[in-house]
Amino acid sequence: MGDQEVKLLGVWASPFSKRVEIALKMKGVSYEYAEEDLSNKSPELLKYNPVHKKVPVLLHSGRPICESLVILEYIDETWKSGPSIFPEDPCARARARFLAKFMDEKCYPDIWKIGGSKGEEEREKAIEEATEHLVTLENELRGKKFFGGDEIGLVDITANTIALWLVVVLEMVGIKFLLKDKFPVIDEWINNYLDNSIVRETLPVRQDLLAYCRSVFQCSN
Template sequence: MGDQEVKLLGVWASVFSKRVEIALKMKGISYEMVAQDLSNKSPELLRYNPVHKKVPVLLHNGKAICESLIILEYIDETWKSGPSILPEDPFARSTARFWAKFMDDKIHPAIWKIWGSRGEEREKTIEEATEHLKTIENELKGKKFFGGDEIGLVDIAGNFVALWLDVILDLVGIKLLTKEKFPRLSEWTDDFLSNRVIKETLPPREDLLAIFRSLFGQSN
């Protein structure tokens, strides 16, 4: 598409920033990563995402696109090189959008609630998270990835489940995503994390553990 200026305002440990980096690398798009400090938000971030003031923000030839799932669709529609992120079929596309939204609306809040809860409340939040994980376990049956044989929108949206979930539960001292309880989700995690682009893009587990410990304390 000729000369392109692609910048990503993001944070190395952000689930949402990493989604966009995965998509850009899958498509073979050169981009400049502009690291952000969310405790001291840059004028650039405030200018380009004045509504939410959050990362990620994709800048494509000076135009800003915000919200990670919207950015993934924009990348897929703008650059036809590389693998498709969303399927062509309208029904399959709508299904992928549904499950990507499920990741954000159900899985994310449930896991963070485990982190922030104690005692009986924590037991309830673990139950809730387990039910949501069972739902996506069932959705994976008979498939390697959520969209079929290749990584697509829902898998990228699920990067939280593949890496961050394990880190958070490790710090809390809970084993939840085991091969016994979630055989398909465990297989999916292994397949997802062993993909070349994913390995190159996601932060090392130890680095995430270290940043979470420093932000929230060793134990919870």
């Protein structure tokens, strides 16, 4: 199956889409990218992800794979070139899956709550909940450069929600120094992660994402 048969349906401001792009680039896979407008979803998106109608969707030889964590596993198993995304050790692999799920089910929703909160009390509660999750991640990272050790892997790719989206939301609500002041290990990980050339060229420009988030949350409030 040639790399030329790979297409990604995504959204530039979606951390889930960006996960897949990072993984494809890490593996050296050539792909076509199609930007989706989620307010006017394309027939292609509706055809290939009729259940959730969401991005990202990876098309490989015309076959769709949906949900970012599922796509990351597919990429790792399909293309052996480049670094492994999932750990080889079964115990480490299970731990990585657990943390990736933790990012999606706990961390990301609470990040979004901070931006979308109405009033000081609701925002403080959202920040408190997010902070509890950051304590877990701080302890997980302690003594390591990346979540998996010395190289970027599944949890790091999944945690781009922390590396950029959380940082942007905190800046938007006026507490951008929270991470540096309270979570120095996570702050150092962010610096190491964003220093990677593939990550740096793939994630959105911070100011563009900040403007996007302001427009989204202004509409929702």
